[in-house]
Amino acid sequence: MNEITVSLPDGSKRSLAAGATILDLAASIGTGLAKAAIAGKVDGNLVDLQTPLADGATVEIVTEKSPDALHIIRHSTSHLMAQAVKQLFPQAKVTIGPAIETGFYYDFDLEKSFSPEDLEKIEAKMRELAKADLKIEREVLSSADAIELFRTMGEDYKVELIQDLGAESVSLYRQGDFVDLCRGPHLPRTSLCKAFKLTSLAGAYWRGDEKRAMLQRVYGTAFADKKELEAYLARIEEAKKRDHRKLGRELDLFSFNDEVGAGLVIWHPKGAMLRTILEDFERREHLKRGYDIVLGPQILKTELWQRSGHYENYRENMYFTTIDEQGYGIKPMNCLSHMMIYKSQLRSYRDLPLRFFELGTVHRHERAGVLHGLLRVRGFTQDDAHILCTPDQLDAEIKGVLSFVRDVMGIFGFDYEMELSTRPEKSIGSDEDWERATSALLSALKDSGREFEINEGDGAFYGPKIDIKLRDALDRRWQCATIQCDFTLPERFELTYVDADGEKKRPVMVHRVILGAIERFIGVLIEHFAGNFPTWLAPVQATIVTVTDNQIPYAETAFNTLRAAGVRVQKDFRNEKLGFKIREAQLQKIPYMLVVGDKEVEAGLVAPRFRDGKNLESMTPEQFIAFIQDEVKSYR
Structure with missing residues (x-):
């Protein structure tokens, strides 16, 4: 064949x-496109520019403006970084260096610990290599030849990877003096790595195994142009200012203590108040929607966890103990107790749906390396609920939860994205039940009118799920709400109801959370609002500030009046300058400062000042109470 045709x-x-x-x-097609091209897409698969085309293929040219470009740019930049490290630290052994959502990383085995100064040197060397405009070329070797090549180079990790692949041949990429094992694709030249920045250092076990070597992970990011990179770095700086761990200390909300244990939160008074406000809000919202509040024990017999499938599929995340020679599992989820409540009496179709809601504290074994402030902990409380309904009611119940999510996220000012996660490899239940559950979730998503993605193989072990990811003020995504459809556990626990025909039928169970883990949601809220909580949510809504000691008796009376009316108020009667006390209240991000001087005492008023410095008209304590109450109502 002398000619081929492509679409x-x-x-x-x-x-x-x-x-x-x-x-x-x-x-x-055009010289401009040839100059702009960085890769291609053949029948849906990304490939290098030098890939030969087959007759009948469907082909797309990938440029820097294509959706797939960023992944290729970042992956190629990770190789550029590895080349720079090898030139600066020849004794370093390279392992893996993938592109990730926020950039890329590469793991190195090196006795010397990298320092921030080393990152600057590596970055400078990367710029030098990019400027050299090295050609990036792909070649295919037999696995035996590739193993011999990397063994000669002393790259033991690459040898292990090739051996584990078990393939006849592998692809390598060369650029100058650097060669790496990789599937690709990559940019055609190093000069196309134009906008990058090394961002941080971390430790990482080889292949995530705590028993293997501890490696040094260098993180970085890359973009198609410097303007995008600068905008991203500005967002990163803003994110550092909003870091909930930093603000948690500054606002005295919570702490962690090694003497207590990793991943276990200690809530301070203001943090506990914030959490209480959220939990009270949750109870009101659930009661309005026909949920019954329930509460289950913290530990349940091991046999129950075996029956549910948790012991087989989830026990590495659980804690177990023995009491009076009986095994118990500390609950990582609340569903078992809720099923026991359902089974406590005979149920009719007329009783359904039943919606059991619990602010249930659970414990899960998370590796020390993944613990991260409030966002990843070992002990947390979920706004967990289980809906038991007839198959005919399932669609309406799923839509009801989606509506619940929409309403609540609107109150907090979040937009969100949704995805449907399907059956994982490690799961229980029949194919028929999984198909019914997946179809029910899919139908409700389609009817919602919102776009959604399919996340293959990431469902719970007992059923598929809808995952809802919040978008915060910095456009970051956070997994919080989830809706899981489950035909399997009702079968395993022999849950039944008597239908209209007098026959016993099996209910369906919907597992769902709205905020998710309260700890995680509070962490997200802190960063979303940068600690400037809206008045209804602020643990301290106002502080009364005196100008001199002369105003203390009147200020004390005003304080008691506000507190008796339910305003979350504190007082600052210290013998300090007024400006100093106001500045401290602003740093604590308290919505209102109520200044009391001689003029206010004489008129029976307070002078409110908002945390951004805006002064309001003076008013009586009773008027301020009404003002606060109106503001709080506007958020609900």
Whole structure:
């Protein structure tokens, strides 16, 4: 065959000489496209520019503006970083260096610990290598030859990877003096790595195994141009200011203590108040929607966890103990107790749906390396609920939860995205039940009118789920709400109801959380609001500030009046300058400062000042109470 024909995304076709590459196709369309091309997409698969085309293929030219470009740029930049490290630290052994959502990383085995100064040197060397405009070339070797090559180079980790692949051949990428094992694709030249920054250092076990070598992980990010990079770095700086761990200390909300244990939160008075406000809000919202509040024990017999499938599929995340020679599991979830409540009496179809809600504290064994402030802990409280309904009621119940999520996220000012996670490899239940559950969630998502993605193989072990990811003020995504559809556990626990025909039927169970883990949600809220909580949510809504000691008796009376009316108020009667006390209240991000001087005492008023410095008209304590109450109502 001397000629091939390929299809373009717009449906048009192009004829090329046999053996033509992606770059040849781009050149046949236009010199500008050939210059802009960085890779190709053949029948949906990303490939290098030099990949030969087959007759009948559907081909897309990938440029820096394409959705797939960022992944390729970042992956190529990770290789550029590894090359720079090898030139600066020849004794370093390279392992893996993938592109990730926020950039890339590469793990190195090196006796010397990298320092921040080393990152600057590595970054400078990367710029030097990029400027050298080295050609990035792909080659395919037999696995035996590749193993011999990397063994000669002393790259033991690459040898292990190839051996574990068990393939006849592997692909390598070369750029100058650097060669790496990789599937690709990559940029055609190092000069196309134009905008990058090394961001941080961390430790990482080889292949995530705590028994293997501890490696040094260098993180970085890369973009198509410097403007995008600068905008990203500005967001990172803002994120550092909003870090909930930093603000948690400054606002005296919570702490962690090694003497207590890793991943276990200690709530301070203001943090506990914030949490109480959230939990009270949750109870009100659930009661309005027909949920019954329930409460289950912290530990349940091991046999129950075996029956549910948790012991087989989830026990590595659980804690177990023995009492009076009987095994118990500390609950990582609340569903078992809720099923026991359902089973406590005979149920009719007329009783359904039943919606059991619990602010249930659970414990899960998380590795020390993944613990992260409030966002990843070992002990946390979920706003957990289980809906037991007939199959005919399932669609309406799922839609009811989606509506609940929409209402609550609107109150907190979050937009969100949704995805449907399907059956994982490690799961229980029949194919038929999984199909019914997945179809029910899919139907409700389609009817919601919102876009959603499919996340293959990431469902719970007992059923598929809808995951809802919040978008915060910095456009970051946070997993919080989830809706899981489960036909399997009702079967395992022999849950039944008597239907209209007098026959016993099996209910369906919907597992769902709205905020998710209260700890995690509070961490997200702190960063979303940068600690400036809206008045209804602020643990301290106002502070009364005196100008001199002369005003203390009146200020004390005003304080008691506000507190008796339910305003969360504190007082600052210290013998300090007024400006100093106001500045401290602003740093504590308290919504209102109520200044009391001689003029206010004489008139029976307080002078409110908002935390941004705006002064309000003076008013009586009773008027301020009404003002606060109106503001709080506007958020609900």
